Structure formats: C-alpha cells, structure tokens
Amino acid sequence: MMMQPTFRAVLLGSLIALMSACNAETDAGKAAALADATKPAVTAETAVKVADVVKVENPYARAVPPGQPNSASFMTLVNESDVDHSVKSAASPVAATVELHTHTNNNGVMEMRQVEQIDVPAKGRTELKPGGLHVMLIGLKQDMKVGETAPITLTFEDGSSTTVDAPIQEIAPPAGAGGGHMGGMPH
16 A cells, blocks of 8 residues: 555654654753752752741749649740741640630739730740740649659741740749639749
8 A cells, every 4th residue: 555645745744743842842841940950949948947947945834733733834935037926836745735825914913814826026035934925734634843844846827846845843923923724823
C-alpha cells in the first residue's frame, strides 16, 4: 500500500510541528525551573517563626499545697523582632486546662479574668507576674512541689510554639490580692 506524496508531506509536516512544540514546552519548562531556582526558597525551615523571635526569660510556676486544684506560671516574654506578636494559647501536662489570664481591679476587689491573647510589642517585653498577666494552670494533675519543674508550651499567632520548663517556686502573694479561682490562694 503506497501513500500518496501529498498525504506523506502533510503527515511529515504534522510530526515535525508536534516535535517542535514538545521541544518548545520542554525549553519553557526548563526556563521556568531555572527562574524559580534563582528565587530565594521560602520553606517551613527558612520562614521566620514567632517562636524564633519571642524569647522566654525567667519562667517559674507557683508551688501549692497538695490537693490544691490550681496554680499559675509567670515569665517575661521578649520580642526581638520589629513586629508586634502575641501568645494565643498555652498548654501543660501538669493541668487539665491552661488559660491566659490577667488581674483586674473591680471596685477595689482584684479579680482574675481570662484573656484571648497576651501581646508582646515589637522590640519590647511583656512581664507575666503575680497580680498581673499569667498562665493559669487549672485542674492540676500532679502536686506542684518546690524544686520540680512544670513544662509550659506557649503557642503564638502563627501557630508556632515554644516549651519551657518552669521551676516550681514558693511565691508570696502580691499585696492586696484577694482570693480567686485558685481555691482562695491568690496569685
């Protein structure tokens, strides 16, 4: 069976056009890959995480008598970046529930209140201390004994987190602090 010369020419022309198009796509793909390779790669490993720029200094947790249901943890948060950041939540295996709290003065009575976040200003510090901002440890799962530590994990607005081992210490209540939801023990 012989092909007509015109049909062969059309078939050959189509094959050449198809091969040229494939080579052009391959060359374009190589050029795009080369362009991507010259851009700095932003990956989970190279992206700056809030947990890398907000440092925790002097963490500690309040020692409480055996059977006491609640305690608190304190620390200083230092933001080394040029951007404001915030702690959105906290967790610890020593408590059933962990919340971010502050004290407020309600007509001369100090009351604890849960807060949505703890802000840390750019190039600034936020102190968590008795009578102020703190991490509340509710429903203790273990005794909080002096000399032991309580791991506290802080989670920031970008989802990154940092864990510190807070030494458990005796802490004198701040002047004027009343009872609260630490079972009558101020913090």
